[in-house]
Amino acid sequence: MTINETVRSLVRATRQIIETERALGGAVLPAQGTPLPVIERPAAALAESAESVAAPAGVSAAHAPTAAAAPRAPKLHSDPAVLARKAAALEAIAQEIRTCCCCGLRAGCTHAVPGEGNPDARLMFIGEGPGADEDLQGRPFVGRAGQLLNKQIEAMGLKREEVFIANVVKCRPPGNRPPTPEEAAACWPFLKRQIEIIEPEVIVVLGNAAAKALLNTPIGITRLRGQWQELWGVPVMPTFHPAYVLRQYTVENRRRVWDDLQKVMERLGLPKKKD
Numbered sequence: 001m002t003i004n005e006t007v008r009s010l011v012r013a014t015r016q017i018i019e020t021e022r023a024l025g026g027a028v029l030p031a032q033g034t035p036l037p038v039i040e041r042p043a044a045a046l047a048e049s050a051e052s053v054a055a056p057a058g059v060s061a062a063h064a065p066t067a068a069a070a071p072r073a074p075k076l077h078s079d080p081a082v083l084a085r086k087a088a089a090l091e092a093i094a095q096e097i098r099t100c101c102c103c104g105l106r107a108g109c110t111h112a113v114p115g116e117g118n119p120d121a122r123l124m125f126i127g128e129g130p131g132a133d134e135d136l137q138g139r140p141f142v143g144r145a146g147q148l149l150n151k152q153i154e155a156m157g158l159k160r161e162e163v164f165i166a167n168v169v170k171c172r173p174p175g176n177r178p179p180t181p182e183e184a185a186a187c188w189p190f191l192k193r194q195i196e197i198i199e200p201e202v203i204v205v206l207g208n209a210a211a212k213a214l215l216n217t218p219i220g221i222t223r224l225r226g227q228w229q230e231l232w233g234v235p236v237m238p239t240f241h242p243a244y245v246l247r248q249y250t251v252e253n254r255r256r257v258w259d260d261l262q263k264v265m266e267r268l269g270l271p272k273k274k275d
């Protein structure tokens with residue numbers, strides 16, 4: 001085959017790939033107006049993916065931590081139409097949250113805290129629930145722990161508004177206690193829908209209570225942190241909650257969190273920073 005014939009053959013093959021991707025609304029040429037995919041997986045597929053790591057006693061295979069998920073294709077764009085559609089869908093959920101009375105946490109809360117950030121974020125941070133400052137402002141992670149989280153996000157080379165920040169429960173548990181399993185279960189549909197809409201490439205789950213609720217595992221954060229988990233094919237990195245780091249402000253703890261975040265940066269293809 002001559003060079004010209006080879007080039008023509010390559011061009012033909014590339015064109016076929018692009019046409020196929022276009023037809024599927026895939027990553028090479030994103031299709032306009034493609035409906036939001038729902039990342040629910042059939043029970044069989046969930047069970048199959050969970051087989052790689054034996055579920056601890058009492059943990060359903062469908063929700064158990066698994067080995068690191070296969071890398072997802074990075075988002076190639078922030079199409080204004082996609083952003084607007086996702087923003088509207090998230091605002092609709094926020095309105096539902098603000099009027100929700102599905103669990104007892106509503107009674108003691110000033111403002112529900114739906115979450116905030118880029119509706120098409122590549123990275124989501126998920127904590128356990130609002131604290132006093134968040135309850136007053138109706139915004140997530142705005143107190144001292146939030147300031148530390150902001151610094152961590154900036155250290156990753158990102159801006160707060162580029163990521164999406166949410167919590168497992170949207171109303172403040174009294175006295176900043178961890179949410180009960182019943183409260184987390186009552187609020188779960190909101191977080192699930194937020195994840196489905198945003199379609200993050202990576203989730204960072206902050207702290208023991210959030211990791212247990214999100215991953216449905218009894219394993220504590222000290223053992224879990226730094227090891228990739230998976231939720232519906234989305235890689236999840238558990239790490240210490242910023243409030244814990246502030247309480248135990250040691251070089252070791254700060255180093256552990258930074259190590260975890262560097263794994264996230266690597267997964268997202270973000271430029272490596274100096275330690």
Ligand code: SF4
Pocket residue numbers: 097100101102103104105106112169170171183186187
């Ligand atoms: S914590 Fe969640 S489920 Fe409970 S009242 Fe608030 S929004 Fe509703």
